Amino acid sequence: MNNTYKTVRAWRIKEGTREEVADPVTVESPLTLYFNDSEIVTLLCTMEYPDELAVGFLCSEGFLKSRDDIKSVAVDSEAAAVRVTSRKSAMIAEQTFLKRYITTGCGKGTSFYHLSDAVLRPIDTEFRIGSGQLLDLMTEAQRMSELFKTTGGVHSSAVCSEGKILYFREDVGRHNSVDKLIGRCFLEGIDMGDKVLLTTGRISSEILIKAAKMGVPVLASRSAPTELAVRHAQELGVTIAGFVRNKRMNIYTYPERITII
Known part of the structure; x- marks a missing residue:
């Protein structure tokens, strides 16, 4: 069974007529991310590539800096969870993330809002x-x-x-x-x-x-x-x-x- 969409009943109005139809809609599912056994966040997502989503989210939020930081990535499909185990503690990242999450926790994302948080250098490249x-x-x-x-x-x-x-x-x-x-x-x-x-x-x-x-x-x-x-x-x-x-x-x-x- 496809886990990315399901068919639901809907009523379509077109050119002055109404008919009942079977309409495919995207499945939105909760996925809980754990980092070194600490629950970090539950994301509402399409349940494809959950391992990539977990790692990408943790990179975006400063928990992971390099591939060497990762010991393992385990997807638990039954529990709808991904557990990422790291060689490094992420106490500072967790505290910064939680502060950001509280101030932006209205379902619109939890990424860096201030550039000072991101500590980024300007991109300088000859790419065209x-x-x-x-x-x-x-x-x-x-x-x-x-x-x-x-x-x-x-x-x-x-x-x-x-x-x-x-x-x-x-x-x-x-x-x-x-x-x-x-x-x-x-x-x-x-x-x-x-x-x-x-x-x-x-x-x-x-x-x-x-x-x-x-x-x-x-x-x-x-x-x-x-x-x-x-x-x-x-x-x-x-x-x-x-x-x-x-x-x-x-x-x-x-x-x-x-x-x-």
Whole structure:
């Protein structure tokens, strides 16, 4: 049985008529993350790649700094939990995370809000990508979004090299789809300095800082950025491209990285 969506009864009104239909909707499930036996957070997510989501979330929140920090990652499907065991204590990260969670715990994510929390260096790279290549990558990512085609109820994100999608992930939460990619790239030890991060969701300051923490020079979306994301991107050396669709895009920061090709 597919655990990413279920069929529910709905009533469709079209052209003045009403009919009962079976409609597929995305399954949203709780996943609890444990770090060294401490319960950290319960995320509402699409239950695919839970190990990547757990590792990516812990990277984003400062619990993990390198692959050597991880001793094991265990997925408990019955308990809907992921247990990450680390060689290092994370007392400071836990305290910082809990403080942030209390102040932003309204279901909108728990990532760094202040740049001083993230302790990031501006990205300095000679990486360039053609505008045509970026549009083609976004089109290809849309083709890959099978769960969205079925339900219309998920966001998708992708890590790309100059002309190829390396990893693609979907989730009910745009933060989760990005964290899954962070987790995969972290586990694989992939250098992100010459990669592009695509997303279908709004580019918020939280998504921007996740990308900056990965070292991604170009962040692109079919949707819009927020003013705070643009401001942080300018400070952190990240190129933001929004509304990447229909043979057009808006570039908000560091436009020299996207060439006219």
